[in-house]
Structures are given as structure tokens and as C-alpha cells.
Amino acid sequence: MSEPVLELKDLAVSFRTPKGEVEAVRGVDLTVNEGEILCLVGESGCGKTVLCQSVMHLLPKYSFVKRGSMSVCGEDITHYSERQMRHIRGRNCSMVFQDPLTTLNPTIPIGRQIMEAIRKQEKVSREEASHRAMELLDLVGIEDAAHRFSLQPHFFSGGMRQRCVLAIALASNPKLLFADEATTALDVTVEAKILDLLREIRQKTGIAIVFISHDLGAVARSADRVAVMYAGKIVEIGTADEIFYDPRHPYTWGLLSSLPALAAESGELRPIPGMPPSLLDPPPGDAFAERNEYALAIDYEQMPPMFPVSDTHFAATWLLDPRAPRVEPPIRLKAGSGKWTKT
Amino acid sequence: MDKNLILEVRELKQHFRINDRLTIKAIDGVTFGIRQGEVFGLVGESGCGKSTFARSVTGIYRPTEGEVFYRGALVSGKAADAAAVRQRQTELQTVFQDSAASLNPRMTVEEIILEPFRILPNRPNPQTQREKLLQLMKDVGMAQTYLQKRPGELSGGQRQRVAIARALITDPAFVVADEPVASLDISIQAQIISLFQHMQREHGFTFLLIAHDLSVVRFICDRVGVMLHGKLVEMAPTKELFSNPLHPYTQALLSAIHVPDPVYERNKKILEYDTKTPLGSTFEEVSEGHWLLK
Numbered sequence: 001m002s003e004p005v006l007e008l009k010d011l012a013v014s015f016r017t018p019k020g021e022v023e024a025v026r027g028v029d030l031t032v033n034e035g036e037i038l039c040l041v042g043e044s045g046c047g048k049t050v051l052c053q054s055v056m057h058l059l060p061k062y063s064f065v066k067r068g069s070m071s072v073c074g075e076d077i078t079h080y081s082e083r084q085m086r087h088i089r090g091r092n093c094s095m096v097f098q099d100p101l102t103t104l105n106p107t108i109p110i111g112r113q114i115m116e117a118i119r120k121q122e123k124v125s126r127e128e129a130s131h132r133a134m135e136l137l138d139l140v141g142i143e144d145a146a147h148r149f150s151l152q153p154h155f156f157s158g159g160m161r162q163r164c165v166l167a168i169a170l171a172s173n174p175k176l177l178f179a180d181e182a183t184t185a186l187d188v189t190v191e192a193k194i195l196d197l198l199r200e201i202r203q204k205t206g207i208a209i210v211f212i213s214h215d216l217g218a219v220a221r222s223a224d225r226v227a228v229m230y231a232g233k234i235v236e237i238g239t240a241d242e243i244f245y246d247p248r249h250p251y252t253w254g255l256l257s258s259l260p261a262l263a264a265e266s267g268e269l270r271p272i273p274g275m276p277p278s279l280l281d282p283p284p285g286d287a288f289a290e291r292n293e294y295a296l297a298i299d300y301e302q303m304p305p306m307f308p309v310s311d312t313h314f315a316a317t318w319l320l321d322p323r324a325p326r327v328e329p330p331i332r333l334k335a336g337s338g339k340w341t342k343t
Numbered sequence: 344m345d346k347n348l349i350l351e352v353r354e355l356k357q358h359f360r361i362n363d364r365l366t367i368k369a370i371d372g373v374t375f376g377i378r379q380g381e382v383f384g385l386v387g388e389s390g391c392g393k394s395t396f397a398r399s400v401t402g403i404y405r406p407t408e409g410e411v412f413y414r415g416a417l418v419s420g421k422a423a424d425a426a427a428v429r430q431r432q433t434e435l436q437t438v439f440q441d442s443a444a445s446l447n448p449r450m451t452v453e454e455i456i457l458e459p460f461r462i463l464p465n466r467p468n469p470q471t472q473r474e475k476l477l478q479l480m481k482d483v484g485m486a487q488t489y490l491q492k493r494p495g496e497l498s499g500g501q502r503q504r505v506a507i508a509r510a511l512i513t514d515p516a517f518v519v520a521d522e523p524v525a526s527l528d529i530s531i532q533a534q535i536i537s538l539f540q541h542m543q544r545e546h547g548f549t550f551l552l553i554a555h556d557l558s559v560v561r562f563i564c565d566r567v568g569v570m571l572h573g574k575l576v577e578m579a580p581t582k583e584l585f586s587n588p589l590h591p592y593t594q595a596l597l598s599a600i601h602v603p604d605p606v607y608e609r610n611k612k613i614l615e616y617d618t619k620t621p622l623g624s625t626f627e628e629v630s631e632g633h634w635l636l637k
Contacts, residue, residue: 217601258533
């Protein structure tokens with residue numbers, strides 16, 4: 001068993017706002033192991049990004065960790081100061097953001113931007129750093145690196161820029177990489193290449209990757225494990241196969257059946273009705289109950305615990321309680337077929 | 344000429360001159376037609392000229408070269424038929440990608456949705472307008488309490504619903520939607536797509552959908568055109584295009600669609616297409632309804 005790179009225990013993060021406290025993350029337990037790609041999926045506002053940014057300590061001042069703890073590579077960093085975090089960021093964990101246009105400095109050649117990341121973490125000579133930067137460009141699949149080393153970002157296409165950002169994030173050999181919607185802004189063909197690149201880098205360096213996305217297709221391509229988030233909580237977690245072929249939470253059913261890619265054959269889309277609840281005043285029970293056609297009376301009163309389905313698969317829904325009525329998922333995905341059938 | 348065509352373009356070109364040395368050829372010779380009552384999907388990667396095409400045929404841009412016909416009458420260039428241009432104005436409605444930018448922040452939802460009536464030559468009386476408004480609000484799934492709100496108070500999905508309601512209030516014959524769901528969440532996307540599908544079946548308007556998400560296009564469209572570098576490289580009925588793509592670019596594009604199925608995805612091979620390959624110059628019908636750039 002490999003050592004966990006990231007360990008979150010009952011982590012809750014809130015924001016102080018003029019209207020009151022917004023509970024963005026409401027108690028998340030999560031472990032990410034070495035060399036693993038974990039995908040976080042969910043609608044916008046469900047706390048995916050806040051979760052990652054709180055680990056990186058990138059959240060604004062009016063946010064605070066309400067309870068719980070987080071540790072990276074066995075080190076508890078919950079209450080680390082900005083100064084202490086500087087040693088963690090880049091060296092232990094890095095982050096790639098959604099928009100490759102705004103993360104790069106438009107006036108500095110990309111080679112120098114990568115060198116900067118290397119030299120901030122280690123004392124190396126200029127030559128050594130430029131040599132390493134060149135290797136990184138090779139690693140992220142930029143051809144003719146020597147020539148492109150001295151070009152500014154505007155010479156590059158969106159996909160190439162995202163590769164450069166990735167090179168900067170990987171500059172000091174982090175153990176953990178957060179990729180926050182890293183491929184959302186890209187075209188499908190480019191997106192597929194970046195996803196494959198992430199898998200390849202994982203193979204070469206053994207880095208653990210937390211990949212945030214709301215595109216379940218991209219998730220299916222890259223994930224080892226998938227965590228589904230809703231209203232600040234993980235509602236279901238399991239291996240990619242378990243989540244896609246044997247989903248247990250009604251919210252996961254809803255997500256899968258609202259995908260046009262899977263509905264093409266049946267010609268019918270089944271969107272989830274309604275909107276996610278406001279996290280200013282979250283409901284006492286299951287936050288999804290209001291939009292859930294399978295909701296039980298207890299869902300409105302009490303939050304469901306994580307029920308184990310297998311060693312790796314957990315879901316927070318009262319439907320898994322032995323006393324609950326048996327409910328068949330509305331759709332079933334046959335492995336490898338690329339479409340769902342109604343049950 | 345095919346009488347059923349509501350919109351036809353011939354050798355349409357839209358060039359943007361940046362400076363003496365650089366002219367962007369956003370659309371570079373496109374010829375095809377959209378039939379009355381069909382749902383036509385236009386796909387391609389960013390920068391291929393999809394949005395420019397929408398803007399050229401709706402009259403936002405003045406085409407550089409070529410002709411645009413609306414219901415058989417010329418509506419582009421100096422020889423345009425003024426009556427046909429006016430007819431297009433009143434019958435055509437657009438839904439834009441960024442609903443935040445396309446709704447006036449200082450108007451209420453009610454004012455926004457009723458505004459298109461102002462350009463109708465024979466608009467219905469206020470009573471009928473109001474009835475239509477309430478019916479549409481119901482159709483797009485919004486409560487009446489939203490009528491007095493302003494766009495800033497709405498979420499992205501709700502704003503897009505308002506934009507759709509605004510487009511449909513005049514019972515348009517032709518709706519152009521430029522990436523209407525690209526900026527929305529998956530579950531909201533599904534709601535909006537079903538809404539479009541439902542409304543199209545109910546009102547029977549012709550629908551030009553511009554999208555980069557092929558799974559959406561596959562789900563809702565009757566016919567699909569694939570654009571690359573300002574040219575149409577392939578056009579066919581949806582089923583035919585997805586089962587029998589002929590152009591290597593279409594094949595590469597289709598192979599890159601992500602299917603939310605881990606086993607399928609792991610075994611899938613993505614085809615490569617070098618976009619620098621020179622494109623052919625003749626757009627030919629290779630089989631019934633299936634056109635290919637050779």
C-alpha cells in the first residue's frame with residue numbers, strides 16, 4: 001500500500017459574507033495515494049475548487065477552515081502560515097488553473113517563466129535551470145523546445161500554453177498536482193491530448209493528480225478514482241468503473257442521465273430538475289433531497305452517512321440503508337458500449 | 344433552386360482585413376442551404392468560422408463576397424431585396440453564447456422578453472403580448488416572480504432561459520443559436536437542450552445550432568455541417584455523418600468526442616489530423632445528401 005499524498009479529515013471551509021456564513025465545503029474525507037488520478041466532479045458551486053484552493057492556502061482572507069484537518073505527504077498543513085506554505089507550494093503540491101491565457105505572463109518568454117519556477121525552489125545555476133526547463137518542455141510534449149524556449153506566450157496556441165503551464169507546475173517535482181478544469185477551455189482534440197499527457201506524466205513521475213472537471217467524458221478517459229461532490233460534500237466515491245457502471249447515489253444517476261453523449265440513441269435527455277441549494281443556509285438533511293425523485297422522508301431530516309458498497313466504493317444515500325426500499329437506478333451503462341439503457 | 348430552402352448561401356466569404364499584410368479569411372467560400380423546419384448543426388473547433396457564419400447570415404456582418412438568400416430572395420450586398428431584408432429582420436431571432444453580455448443589465452426580465460415586439464410591423468395588442476409572455480415563461484420553466492428581476496439577479500441558466508424566451512416571443516420562423524449551452528453546467532446544459540428540443544417541436548421553427556460539443560449536436564440535429572478554416576468540409580444527415588464520416592478531419596473530430604464510459608475511453612484510439620493539410624476546392628455530393636470537400 002502506497003503512502004497517501006493527500007489526506008483530508010472532515011474538512012470544512014466557510015466564507016464570511018455580509019449575508020452570513022457560506023459553508024462551501026462541509027466535511028470532506030478524502031485520501032489520494034501516490035501515482036493516482038482522482039477526479040472531482042460536480043456542478044459549479046459545489047465546492048470542488050474551494051477544496052483544492054484550501055489545500056493550497058490560496059483562498060481569500062474572509063475564508064476560514066471551520067473544522068477538520070489536511071495533510072500533504074504526511075505533514076499537517078491545516079494552520080500553516082504563508083511563509084511555511086511557500087515551501088509546500090511547488091515542492092509538494094502544485095496547481096494548474098482553467099485559463100492558460102491568464103496564468104502566463106504575456107511579456108516574459110516561456111523558457112524564463114519555467115526557469116523562474118525552478119530557481120525559486122532550488123539553488124541551481126542559470127545553465128542548469130535552462131537545461132531542466134528544456135527537459136520539462138520535452139516532457140509536456142512541446143516539440144522543438146530549444147527554438148520555442150525564448151518565445152512569448154502569444155506565439156503559442158491554447159493547448160501549447162496549457163502545456164507550458166503544466167511544465168511550470170511540474171518544475172520542482174511536486175508529489176501532488178491539482179488540475180482545476182485544466183482542459184475545459186480547450187477544443188476536444190486538444191483536450192484529449194492533454195488528458196493523455198497527464199496520464200503519461202503520471203506514469204513517468206509517479207505524481208498524484210487531483211483533476212477537477214464537470215465533463216464526465218474527460219473524467220472517464222483519465223480517472224482511476226472518481227469523487228462526486230454535491231453542495232460541499234462528497235456524495236459518492238469509487239473507482240472509475242464503479243462510478244460509471246454501478247453508481248449508487250441518485251445524484252450520480254442524474255448526472256449520467258443528463259449527458260447527451262449517452263442519450264443519443266434513446267433520443268431522450270433526463271435533466272436533473274431544479275437548482276442546487278444555497279450554501280448560506282444548507283438544509284439539515286441530504287442537500288440533494290429536494291431534487292431527488294427517490295428521496296425518502298429521512299432524507300429531509302438527517303444527513304446520510306457514507307455507506308460502503310465495496311472496499312473502494314462509498315455513497316452517502318439513505319437508499320443504501322438496509323431498511324430502505326430497493327430502488328433500481330433509472331439507467332444502466334454497459335461497459336464499453338458508450339450508451340445507457342433504461343431499466 | 345430547392346423551394347424548401349429558408350436560407351441559402353453561395354460562395355459566401357467573410358474576410359477581416361487586419362493590416363496591409365494580414366487578412367483573416369474567417370469564411371472562405373461556403374455554399375449550402377438550410378431547409379424549412381430543420382435543425383441544422385454547425386460544428387468545428389474554435390477559430391474555424393462558425394460564429395462568423397452566424398453573424399454573416401443574420402446580417403450583423405456585411406459579407407465580403409458571395410450571396411445570402413432568405414426565402415429565395417437576395418439579402419446581401421447592394422442588390423439586396425429590401426423587403427426580404429425586412430422579412431429576415433422580423434422572422435429571424437438569435438440566441439448568443441454569453442447571456443450575461445446579451446441581456447441589458449438595466450432592463451427587467453419582462454422588458455427584455457417583450458422588446459422584440461417593437462420591431463414587428465403589426466405587433467399584437469398589449470393584452471396578447473402579456474399572455475404570450477406568461478405562457479413563454481411557463482414554457483421555459485421560470486416562475487412569474489422573475490418578471491420584475493434584472494439579469495444580474497439571475498443565474499447563468501436562468502439568463503439563458505430569458506434569452507431563449509426573448510428569441511421565441513415573436514414566433515420566429517428561424518432561430519440561430521451560437522453556442523447557447525457552452526458556458527453552462529452539465530445539468531443545466533441538459534435542461535436547456537431539452538428545452539430547445541421541446542420548443543422546436545412545438546413551434547416548428549428552423550434552427551441553426553452552432554456548437555463545438557458534438558454530443559449535443561448529435562442529440563438534437565437533423566443535419567450537420569463540419570467547418571474547418573472557414574470552409575465546409577463535410578455535410579450530411581446526423582446519422583450518416585456519425586456512422587460514416589468521410590473527411591479525415593471529421594473522422595479525427597468524431598474520434599476525439601469523450602464518451603463517459605471508462606472502458607470505451609481506455610480502448611479508444613484518437614485519430615490525428617494535421618490541420619495544415621491543404622483542403623480541396625470542390626464541394627461534391629458523394630451520396631444522397633452527403634457532401635464532401637474534395
